[in-house]
Structures are given as C-alpha cells and as structure tokens.
Amino acid sequence: MKINKEIRRLSREMLRASFTDGQLDPGRIASLVDSLIARKPRNYIGVLKNYRRLLRIEVEKRRARIETASEVARETSSRLVANLKKKYGGDLTTEFVVNPQLLGGMRIRVGSDVWDGSVRDRLERLEQQL
Amino acid sequence: MSSILEEIETKIEGLKTSTTKSNVGVVRETGDGVARIEGLSDVMLNEMIEFPNGVFGLALNLEETEVGAILLGETTKVSEGDEVRTTGKLLQVPVGKALLGRVVNTIGQPLDGKGEIKTDSFYPLEKIAPGVIKRRSVSQPVQTGIMAIDAMIPIGRGQRELIIGDRATGKTTIAIDTIISQARLNKAGEKGEVKDYRPLYCIYVAVGQKNSNVARTLAVLEKEGAMPYTTIISAPASDTATNQYLAPFAGAAMGEWFMDNGMDALIIYDDLSKHAVAYRQVSLVLRRPSGREAYPGDVFYLHSRLLERSARVAEEFGGGSVTALPIIETQAGDVSAYIPTNVISITDGQIYLETDLFYQGIRPAISVGLSVSRVGSAAQIKAIKQVAGKVKLDLAQFRELAAFAQFGSDLDAATKARLDRGQRIVELFKQKQYNPIPVEEQVAVMWAMQNGYLDAVPVERVKEFQIKLQDYLQTRKESLLAAIRDKKQLDENIESQLRAALDEFKTTWR
Numbered sequence: 326m327k328i329n330k331e332i333r334r335l336s337r338e339m340l341r342a343s344f345t346d347g348q349l350d351p352g353r354i355a356s357l358v359d360s361l362i363a364r365k366p367r368n369y370i371g372v373l374k375n376y377r378r379l380l381r382i383e384v385e386k387r388r389a390r391i392e393t394a395s396e397v398a399r400e401t402s403s404r405l406v407a408n409l410k411k412k413y414g415g416d417l418t419t420e421f422v423v424n425p426q427l428l429g430g431m432r433i434r435v436g437s438d439v440w441d442g443s444v445r446d447r448l449e450r451l452e453q454q455l
Numbered sequence: 456m457s458s459i460l461e462e463i464e465t466k467i468e469g470l471k472t473s474t475t476k477s478n479v480g481v482v483r484e485t486g487d488g489v490a491r492i493e494g495l496s497d498v499m500l501n502e503m504i505e506f507p508n509g510v511f512g513l514a515l516n517l518e519e520t521e522v523g524a525i526l527l528g529e530t531t532k533v534s535e536g537d538e539v540r541t542t543g544k545l546l547q548v549p550v551g552k553a554l555l556g557r558v559v560n561t562i563g564q565p566l567d568g569k570g571e572i573k574t575d576s577f578y579p580l581e582k583i584a585p586g587v588i589k590r591r592s593v594s595q596p597v598q599t600g601i602m603a604i605d606a607m608i609p610i611g612r613g614q615r616e617l618i619i620g621d622r623a624t625g626k627t628t629i630a631i632d633t634i635i636s637q638a639r640l641n642k643a644g645e646k647g648e649v650k651d652y653r654p655l656y657c658i659y660v661a662v663g664q665k666n667s668n669v670a671r672t673l674a675v676l677e678k679e680g681a682m683p684y685t686t687i688i689s690a691p692a693s694d695t696a697t698n699q700y701l702a703p704f705a706g707a708a709m710g711e712w713f714m715d716n717g718m719d720a721l722i723i724y725d726d727l728s729k730h731a732v733a734y735r736q737v738s739l740v741l742r743r744p745s746g747r748e749a750y751p752g753d754v755f756y757l758h759s760r761l762l763e764r765s766a767r768v769a770e771e772f773g774g775g776s777v778t779a780l781p782i783i784e785t786q787a788g789d790v791s792a793y794i795p796t797n798v799i800s801i802t803d804g805q806i807y808l809e810t811d812l813f814y815q816g817i818r819p820a821i822s823v824g825l826s827v828s829r830v831g832s833a834a835q836i837k838a839i840k841q842v843a844g845k846v847k848l849d850l851a852q853f854r855e856l857a858a859f860a861q862f863g864s865d866l867d868a869a870t871k872a873r874l875d876r877g878q879r880i881v882e883l884f885k886q887k888q889y890n891p892i893p894v895e896e897q898v899a900v901m902w903a904m905q906n907g908y909l910d911a912v913p914v915e916r917v918k919e920f921q922i923k924l925q926d927y928l929q930t931r932k933e934s935l936l937a938a939i940r941d942k943k944q945l946d947e948n949i950e951s952q953l954r955a956a957l958d959e960f961k962t963t964w965r
C-alpha cells in the first residue's frame with residue numbers, strides 16, 4: 326500500500342490523540358474512529374488502515390512475550406512480570422509461551438527489544454564464532 | 456590441540472552466563488531485493504541486519520515505524536513475517552594485499568574459484584567519520600603509458616580524473632592500459648630497475664557490465680601479467696541493483712586500506728552512469744522521492760562522497776594515496792546531462808573521448824580541446840615537460856589550421872610547417888590498445904619529433920618510424936633509456952646521447 330503524506334499525517338495525529346495519561350484509551354480510540362468515518366475525509370480508508378497499524382505497533386511496544394523452553398514456576402513468572410512492569414510501565418501486558426526449540430533458558434521480547442538467554446541462541450553464537 | 460579445546464571451553468563458559476540484547480523487527484513486505492521492516496527501533500543507518508537463513512541486509516531508510524533495507528545475497532529466501540535482527544555491525548569488506556590477483560563480488564567474496572581470501576582486515580564500505588584527511592597536493596605521477604595522456608593530460612597520484620565519452624569510444628581500454636602500465640612498472644620496481652619506485656595497486660570496479668565484458672577484461676589483464684597487482688570487483692548487469700550500487704564503495708574501502716598503510720592505489724569505476732542507474736533503481740523500490748531525470752535528489756552527494764575518498768595524505772601520515780578514474784558514458788556526446796555534469800564538477804579534470812575521432816582512426820580518441828587535467832602537471836616528470844610542454848598547444852592550433860587549410864588557399868611556409876608538425880604529432884599519439892609505452896621511450900620519441908627528426912618522414916610512415924625507433928632504443932640504447940628514467944630530466948649529456956642515437960638510427964631507416 327502506498328501511503329501518501331496526508332494519510333501519514335492524519336493517522337499520526339489520531340494516534341497522538343489516543344492516549345489518556347500516557348496509556349492507550351479504548352474509549353477515545355473508538356470515538357476518533359467514529360468521527361473519522363462520519364466525516365469521510367479524502368483517503369479516510371487509508372487513514373484508518375494506517376491508524377490501525379500504528380495502534381498495533383503501540384500495543385506491541387507494551388506487550389512482553391516471554392518464551393521459555395519449559396513451563397516456569399508461578400513464583401518465577403510473577404517476579405518476572407513485576408520486574409518488567411517496573412521497567413516498561415504498569416500497562417505492560419505479558420504473555421508466556423512454552424517453546425521447546427529454545428532447548429533451555431528464556432527469551433523475552435518487548436516491542437523490538439529482545440533479550441535472549443536461551444541455549445539455542447548460545448549455540449548459534451558459538452557456531453558463528455568457531 | 457589441547458589449547459584449541461581449552462579455547463572452546465572458555466568460549467562456552469562465556470556464553471553460558473551471557474544474555475544477548477538485540478533489536479528485532481518483522482518483514483512486512485519484500486520484493487525487488489528490498490524489504491520493508493517494522494520494528495528495529497535501534498537500528499543504525501547502514502547497519503547490517505540479519506534475516507533467517509543467514510541472509511543479510513543493509514538498513515538504508517530509517518523511518519518512524521519502518522525501516523527500508525536492501526538485501527544482500529539470496530533475496531528469495533526472505534519472506535513476509537520473517538524476524539530480522541540488528542547486528543551492530545556496518546557493512547564491511549575484506550581489505551589488504553590478499554585481494555590482489557582476485558576477482559570478487561561487492562561484499563568481497565571470491566568469484567574466481569581460487570579459494571577463500573585470507574585476511575584479518577575489514578573496512579566498512581562507507582567511511583564512518585571521514586574526518587579531515589591530512590591531504591597533500593598531487594606531486595607524483597600515474598604513468599598511464601598512453602602518450603597522449605602522459606604528455607597532455609597528466610594524472611597525479613591522489614587525483615580524480617574522469618574518462619568520459621559515448622559507448623565504444625575506448626574508455627575501458629584506457630583504464631585497462633593504465634592498469635597494464637602499472638603492472639609493468641611495479642614489476643620493474645620490484646627488480647630495482649626504477650629508482651625510488653612506489654608501486655601502484657589497481658582496483659577495477661565493473662558496474663552493470665555484461666559478464667562477457669568483465670571476463671574479457673580479466674583475460675586481458677591475466678595475459679598481460681597485470682593481475683598480481685590488481686583486484687577486480689564485479690557487479691555485473693545480472694547482479695542486483697543493490698550490489699551494483701554498493702560495488703564502487705567496496706572498491707573505495709579496498710583502496711583506502713592501501714592509502715592508510717602508506718601505499719598507493721588506483722581505482723577505476725567503470726562506469727558511474729550505470730552506477731547512477733542502479734542507485735535510481737534502489738531508491739525507487741525504497742520509495743525515495745526523485746528529482747531530475749528521475750534520479751534521487753542525493754545522487755550528486757552519492758558520487759561526491761565516493762570520489763571524496765581519493766586523496767594523497769601527507770608524508771607524516773604515511774604518504775599513501777588513492778587515485779580515482781571514474782568513467783561516464785554519454786549519450787550522443789551530451790556532457791550536459793545530469794550525471795555527466797555532476798561528475799565533471801566533482802573531478803579534477805576529464806579525458807574526453809570522441810566518436811568522430813575514433814572512426815577517423817585516431818585512437819585513443821582523445822579530444823585535445825575538451826580534455827584537461829587541472830592538477831596533474833605538478834606530477835609530470837621534468838623530462839616530459841621539456842619535450843611536451845608545447846605539444847598540447849601545437850595540436851590545438853593544428854586542429855584550427857587544418858580546418859582552415861581545407862579551403863585551399865596558399866599557405867605560407869610557417870603555417871605549412873605547423874600543419875606538417877601537427878599531422879605528425881597526431882600520428883605519434885595514435886596508440887594500439889594494451890600497449891603502454893614507458894615514459895623514457897615517450898620522452899625519446901617526442902624529443903625526436905621536437906628536434907625535427909620526423910619532418911622528413913612521410914605522415915603515413917610516422918608510426919612505423921616510431922615503432923622501429925622504440926625497438927632500436929630498447930635493444931641498442933638501454934643505458935640511455937635508463938638514464939632518462941633515473942634522472943627524470945634531459946640535461947646536455949642526455950640530449951647529446953639522444954642526438955647521437957637518432958643520427959645512428961636514421962642511417963638504418965629507409
């Protein structure tokens with residue numbers, strides 16, 4: 326999809342208006358979308374699509390995906406969540422996934438940051454070094 | 456053996472405790488050798504990024520939510536949804552003497568089947584912080600072995616001299632001849648035959664050419680024994696636009712290694728017209744705005760930052776140099792098109808080749824009037840200045856007079872003498888390809904011309920006279936040639952030897 330300047334500008338403005346106290350506000354988002362659809366400015370479908378994309382990126386920035394090779398103990402996971410929230414803010418959502426391919430250890434992704442402490446990653450790096 | 460095992464052991468120990476932090480993104484769109492990636496919030500401009508399956512890319516367009524990257528290597532292995540990560544490394548190529556004698560692609564991988572390139576040194580394609588090079592003005596010559604160039608449009612080490620002309624006017628041939636000439640000099644230098652000789656290593660960057668052309672160039676350089684001093688970087692027309700766009704920068708990086716280590720390198724970019732087209736293509740798929748002739752607005756900056764990297768550094772910083780011979784192919788001789796004017800304004804002069812001259816049999820087809828070298832005469836050896844000081848003017852006047860003389864009319868003796876001299880200079884400057892002439896022979900031949908030894912030779916036999924004279928000097932007057940080479944200037948003694956030699960030669964000539 327080719328995004329022109331106007332689409333980019335409008336959808337960015339909508340994103341900026343989507344927060345309350347630094348957190349995404351579902352009520353505001355819904356009313357922004359409704360008023361856009363009611364006004365139907367030029368390219369409004371393109372604007373909506375790009376707005377949706379920007380929102381998705383925002384949501385991903387506030388979502389932590391924690392992959393582990395095996396199930397983690399409840400105590401460990403709640404400590405982890407507390408630490409992550411301290412770093413990224415209270416509205417961070419967390420998701421735990423078991424991925425045996427990691428072979429051991431864990432991998433945490435928040436937005437585009439990744440901390441990899443998995444055995445798989447170590448092996449891959451070892452392979453590259455040797 | 457046990458030490459290797461220990462080393463691996465410590466590496467494993469090191470890895471056990473470490474967690475790596477990286478920055479990732481997801482491929483949203485791919486095609487034409489380009490990927491648009493969401494995420495990668497920490498990526499640097501020109502950083503290498505890693506795709507699955509060991510494919511690498513180069514981050515070029517950094518936007519707020521997206522990164523435009525060009526793919527290096529197997530572009531078909533990348534698909535939508537793939538995770539990509541930053542590497543913290545800028546794109547780099549192997550550099551060093553291990554590259555000599557090799558044919559490599561844009562990222563320095565061998566294409567010649569001669570095995571891996573063994574080097575520990577790598578340079579980024581783009582200079583990160585160029586800083587101010589401690590530049591020094593040009594003062595040492597690049598002997599092209601092409602008499603017309605060495606006499607009239609001399610090139611100095613560290614200079615940027617453009618070779619410009621339509622297709623098939625002999626641009627590439629001039630570059631190849633120059634490489635062959637360096638190889639011969641380097642070889643002679645190794646044997647101690649040239650006093651204080653600094654070898655000049657050559658890097659030939661082939662951009663957007665047919666594979667068969669590159670193969671032909673390689674075959675010539677091999678046959679002439681020039682490859683031991685030469686690296687060929689090949690990004691042919693069949694390669695990706697990305698590789699064609701990056702190849703000159705790889706060449707510049709390899710050349711800079713020589714310069715940084717106090718040595719001299721010569722880089723030929725053949726050619727920057729095709730390079731600009733490749734850059735236009737890359738910019739198009741990256742959706743950058745375009746300007747004149749649909750080239751992206753920063754194409755001028757692209758070429759200026761490439762050619763900016765040629766220089767000669769001051770003695771106290773090693774005295775190394777990078778000389779650049781960019782080539783531009785014009786359409787119907789139009790030098791006022793966008794890319795030619797850009798590159799003309801960046802370089803220190805140009806060798807302008809003309810189709811008309813080429814078809815008149817004047818080869819190399821150098822237009823004397825339109826060719827200049829703004830800094831090179833400072834690098835010319837004195838002996839050449841002594842014999843060729845006036846030759847450019849003589850030739851330019853000859854062209855004028857010749858046009859005028861066509862209209863018949865009686866010519867006074869002086870004009871006639873000028874015409875005769877001019878015709879003979881034109882003949883002397885005709886030169887077969889792959890046949891560079893050592894500077895001392897150039898001096899002897901031009902001295903003979905200046906001192907009237909060719910006046911009685913019919914124009915159509917001037918070339919024959921010249922070749923036989925060179926032969927004679929090579930076989931019979933080796934010490935005289937050596938004296939010119941070493942002294943680099945003509946003194947009374949050398950001139951009298953030259954006179955004696957020519958008088959003797961004349962008796963054998965009929």
Ligand SMILES: Nc1ncnc2c1ncn2[C@@H]1O[C@H](COP(=O)(O)OP(=O)(O)O)[C@@H](O)[C@H]1O
Pocket residue numbers: 620621622623624625626627628629818819886887888
């Ligand atoms: N000095 C020369 N004498 C004879 N033939 C030449 C000379 N220079 C070039 N040629 C021939 O002219 C043709 C075109 O030369 P080339 O260097 O490939 O041109 P360009 O690079 O300008 O397209 C080639 O076949 C080449 O062999």
Ligand SMILES: [Mg+2]
Pocket residue numbers: 626627628725
């Ligand atoms: Mg060519």
